[in-house]
Amino acid sequence: MKSQLNRRDFLKLAGLLPLSLSTPRFLRSLDASRQGKQKNVIVIVFDAFSAYDISLYGFPRETTPNINRLAKRAVVYHNHFAGGNFTTPGTGALLTGVLPWTHRAFDHNQKVADPFVKNNIFRAFEDYYRISYTHNGFANTLLKQFHQYIDEPIPREDYFLGSVDTLISELFKNDDDIASISWLRSMRIQENGGYAYSLFLSHLYESIQEKRIEDLKKIFPRGIPTTGADYGYLLETAIDAVGQRLSEIPQPFFGYFHFMPPHHPYRTPREFFNAFKEDGFKDVEKPVDILVRQVIKNLPVKRREYDEFILYCDREFGRLYDQLESTGLLENTWLVLTSDHGEMFERGFAGHGSKLLHQPVVRIPLLIFEPGRETGLDIHESTSAVDVLPTLLQLTGHNTPDWGEGTVLPPYTTIQPDSNRNIYVVQAIDNPQNAPLTEASTILIKENYKLHYYFGYPEAGNAEIVKLFDIKTDPGELIDLYSSKKGIALELLDELKRKLKEVNEPYL
Numbered sequence: 001m002k003s004q005l006n007r008r009d010f011l012k013l014a015g016l017l018p019l020s021l022s023t024p025r026f027l028r029s030l031d032a033s034r035q036g037k038q039k040n041v042i043v044i045v046f047d048a049f050s051a052y053d054i055s056l057y058g059f060p061r062e063t064t065p066n067i068n069r070l071a072k073r074a075v076v077y078h079n080h081f082a083g084g085n086f087t088t089p090g091t092g093a094l095l096t097g098v099l100p101w102t103h104r105a106f107d108h109n110q111k112v113a114d115p116f117v118k119n120n121i122f123r124a125f126e127d128y129y130r131i132s133y134t135h136n137g138f139a140n141t142l143l144k145q146f147h148q149y150i151d152e153p154i155p156r157e158d159y160f161l162g163s164v165d166t167l168i169s170e171l172f173k174n175d176d177d178i179a180s181i182s183w184l185r186s187m188r189i190q191e192n193g194g195y196a197y198s199l200f201l202s203h204l205y206e207s208i209q210e211k212r213i214e215d216l217k218k219i220f221p222r223g224i225p226t227t228g229a230d231y232g233y234l235l236e237t238a239i240d241a242v243g244q245r246l247s248e249i250p251q252p253f254f255g256y257f258h259f260m261p262p263h264h265p266y267r268t269p270r271e272f273f274n275a276f277k278e279d280g281f282k283d284v285e286k287p288v289d290i291l292v293r294q295v296i297k298n299l300p301v302k303r304r305e306y307d308e309f310i311l312y313c314d315r316e317f318g319r320l321y322d323q324l325e326s327t328g329l330l331e332n333t334w335l336v337l338t339s340d341h342g343e344m345f346e347r348g349f350a351g352h353g354s355k356l357l358h359q360p361v362v363r364i365p366l367l368i369f370e371p372g373r374e375t376g377l378d379i380h381e382s383t384s385a386v387d388v389l390p391t392l393l394q395l396t397g398h399n400t401p402d403w404g405e406g407t408v409l410p411p412y413t414t415i416q417p418d419s420n421r422n423i424y425v426v427q428a429i430d431n432p433q434n435a436p437l438t439e440a441s442t443i444l445i446k447e448n449y450k451l452h453y454y455f456g457y458p459e460a461g462n463a464e465i466v467k468l469f470d471i472k473t474d475p476g477e478l479i480d481l482y483s484s485k486k487g488i489a490l491e492l493l494d495e496l497k498r499k500l501k502e503v504n505e506p507y508l
Contacts (some may be wrong), residue, residue, distance in 0.1 A: 020364030038127075038251075040251055040252050040254070041254045042334070044257055045338055046313045046337075046339055047139075048352055049342065051080070051142075051358070051363045067365075075370065076379065078365070079380060080381065080385075081383070083100055083384065084434070085357055086429055087341065089428075091138070091258065091340045094388055095146070096402070097404035099425075102503065104426045107433070117145055129249055130152070130249045133156075138342070140156045216234075219269050219441060222305065223267045226265065229458045259313075261316075262343070269476040277304065282322070286476075287347065289349070324351040336369075337369075341362065341364065344361040383418070384407035387406035389404055390406050422444055424445075427441040434508045437503070439455070439457060440454070442493055452466065468480065468482045470486065
């Protein structure tokens with residue numbers, strides 16, 4: 001019988017060590033022979049974070065002063081596109097390296113198709129210690145689907161107000177470990193129904209929570225940030241906890257952290273409340289789209305509140321970066337900042353997840369902070385969320401999987417970037433999962449052109465909708481070129497339809 005631990009077993013064991021032992025120095029010395037030159041990877045996702053509203057990308061409001069500062073040490077991608085226009089398809093594309101028409105997670109809270117339960121970024125980093133967290137319930141569904149390949153899936157509720165651990169740390173500051181065990185054994189209802197809450201402590205817990213929330217309401221004038229079905233959350237709680245845990249776990253590690261802001265509701269703290277009120281910024285008015293079912297009013301006000309919420313994300317990313325730098329982790333870590341999709345306030349619609357795929361909802365940030373890089377680099381080629389997986393694998397010495405649809409991002413590829421490459425985005429929320437696409441929104445981006453192709457929608461009389469924009473000269477997509485450049489439009493439409501035929505073939 002072999003007694004030697006393999007790499008994965010060692011990492012799991014080290015991750016479970018008591019905090020008194022799982023210090024950076026202890027783990028580094030314990031794992032020194034195994035680390036070699038492998039570098040850590042941290043992927044930070046801010047949900048619904050549109051490049052359109054980020055000052056780094058030219059937005060007039062200074063929404064990201066900290067990210068602007070840090071970008072001087074990063075590779076910045078200026079034309080990076082999500083795989084979909086809401087959490088499930090967008091996050092699915094990022095984590096599997098394939099587009100929604102391949103991973104098939106079309107609807108809210110839907111899971112990816114069976115092959116991608118193992119064909120995902122966590123399994124690809126199987127020799128790393130893998131840790132994950134998300135505020136977002138839809139993203140959490142995907143993380144649960146990949147749970148067997150994640151060594152430390154942090155429970156979603158841990159970083160919400162109302163978490164048991166938060167209560168314990170307040171009531172029993174000097175006896176955290178003992179109190180946690182006691183709570184779990186004596187009071188918390190287990191899944192098998194073996195224990196019941198103490199009525200007295202249950203009421204005590206509720207009163208403490210109500211007091212905390214009342215105090216926090218003074219800090220958040222528009223209300224405490226929430227996902228809708230919880231007491232709320234503080235982004236700084238998750239940022240601090242993640243930063244601390246990353247300094248404790250064994251290396252090399254792969255961490256995926258998907259935070260809710262600046263997703264609706266846009267509840268920024270008092271520090272940024274009304275930061276852009278009456279600042280002179282004017283939205284460009286665009287006609288209401290035929291696919292918008294309910295016209296939203298006060299779009300400029302909603303956008304201002306969104307922009308002020310971005311300031312909260314920007315501050316917290318700056319704090320996380322500084323924390324990682326102070327612990328020395330960034331000397332040996334690839335840090336990625338991106339999103340799952342964007343947000344839009346135009347054409348009669350506010351938010352994301354509609355039938356529309358205009359720039360604000362599909363163009364997202366991507367910054368890669370390379371260990372040791374001191375100068376910035378701007379990449380203007382069009383890139384896709386499906387490129388992140390193969391890029392990170394190549395950068396860490398892993399094989400690029402054969403299932404992926406992305407390419408290694410410049411400047412990390414030895415192949416000259418293809419200026420004729422097709423970039424696709426897919427939204428098919430009402431399409432059956434295991435059926436050909438018959439009702440969907442798709443776009444094809446090639447060089448400066450962006451083709452919209454929508455089909456199967458009853459509100460459009462089931463007629464095809466085709467639009468063409470030059471997003472270099474017309475980034476706001478104000479001028480439809482379909483009639484004036486019909487030859488180009490039909491050529492791109494033919495390419496897109498051929499691709500749709502290809503992806504539909506397995507489901508016919």
